[in-house]
Amino acid sequence: MKKANSKTIVFITGNFVTHHGWDSWKHYFKEKGFTVYNPSWPHKNAVPAELRNKRPDDYQLAKLSLKDVVNHYEYFINQLSEKPILIGHSMGGLITQILVSRGVAEAAVVIHSVPPLGVIPFEFTFLKSTWKSLGLFTSLDKTYMMSFKDWQYTFTNGMSLEEQKKAYEENTIPESKRVSRGALSLVAKIDFKKPHAPLLFIAGGKDNIMPATLNKRNFQSYKDTGSITGFKEFEGNNHFVLGLPNWQEVASYIHEWLN
Numbered sequence: 001m002k003k004a005n006s007k008t009i010v011f012i013t014g015n016f017v018t019h020h021g022w023d024s025w026k027h028y029f030k031e032k033g034f035t036v037y038n039p040s041w042p043h044k045n046a047v048p049a050e051l052r053n054k055r056p057d058d059y060q061l062a063k064l065s066l067k068d069v070v071n072h073y074e075y076f077i078n079q080l081s082e083k084p085i086l087i088g089h090s091m092g093g094l095i096t097q098i099l100v101s102r103g104v105a106e107a108a109v110v111i112h113s114v115p116p117l118g119v120i121p122f123e124f125t126f127l128k129s130t131w132k133s134l135g136l137f138t139s140l141d142k143t144y145m146m147s148f149k150d151w152q153y154t155f156t157n158g159m160s161l162e163e164q165k166k167a168y169e170e171n172t173i174p175e176s177k178r179v180s181r182g183a184l185s186l187v188a189k190i191d192f193k194k195p196h197a198p199l200l201f202i203a204g205g206k207d208n209i210m211p212a213t214l215n216k217r218n219f220q221s222y223k224d225t226g227s228i229t230g231f232k233e234f235e236g237n238n239h240f241v242l243g244l245p246n247w248q249e250v251a252s253y254i255h256e257w258l259n
Helices: 019-031 048-052 066-078 091-101 124-134 148-154 161-171 177-182 212-220 247-258
Strands: 008-012 035-037 085-089 107-111 199-204 229-234
Touching: 008 019, 008 066, 008 091, 019 035, 019 161, 019 247, 048 161, 066 091, 066 177, 085 091, 091 107, 107 247, 124 148, 124 177, 148 161, 199 212, 199 247, 212 229, 229 247
Parallel strands: 008 035, 008 085, 085 107, 107 199, 199 229
Antiparallel strands: none
């Protein structure tokens, strides 16, 4: 593929976790000569411990919707001097896909992406990992905080207990149930036949919440033969891919693909 001309990267964070999970990635791509931005979601620009101390009925965060988050990133991107490369993880992957469909990216990479509307997630591990975050039969005016037990299954399966605890303390934050439900709404609808910027899908063979099979169906949904799409699976990776020991291997693959 033709080398991406943009030297600007915008990282897009998923839900449940802090945007500081990209810090090592920011340093890596800065050393490669990129200008790097990592904006937080609205009402989340604080360290995880501070955000966890907020009340579950915190009005601003509980009211946040997926549409709000997408528009927040689009506004940020539109202030830049050039179309950036977007790199998004999990729900940030879905947000990236939506932004690609809006034509604001030169190229994009989605890492273990939440699927857009119409890509049916029937895998049991996905259903087990996500149903609590939707907050069915609970108040939408209260945030959702993932328990450590759910974190072990959803993000850090296969890691040692010590590693899981460290990752939980450093990353987890409360989440709006409205954002999670937004993935089931028209906000998450994409025209898969529409031409789009080059788009790379990264999947993990050990990911419970976003299984590689689901990521593969997401990738295969894009139908425009004139647009570039790519797919790469790292067999041993769980959903905590940004902080795994081999994160630099994934980042290096992305850098080579962009080149």
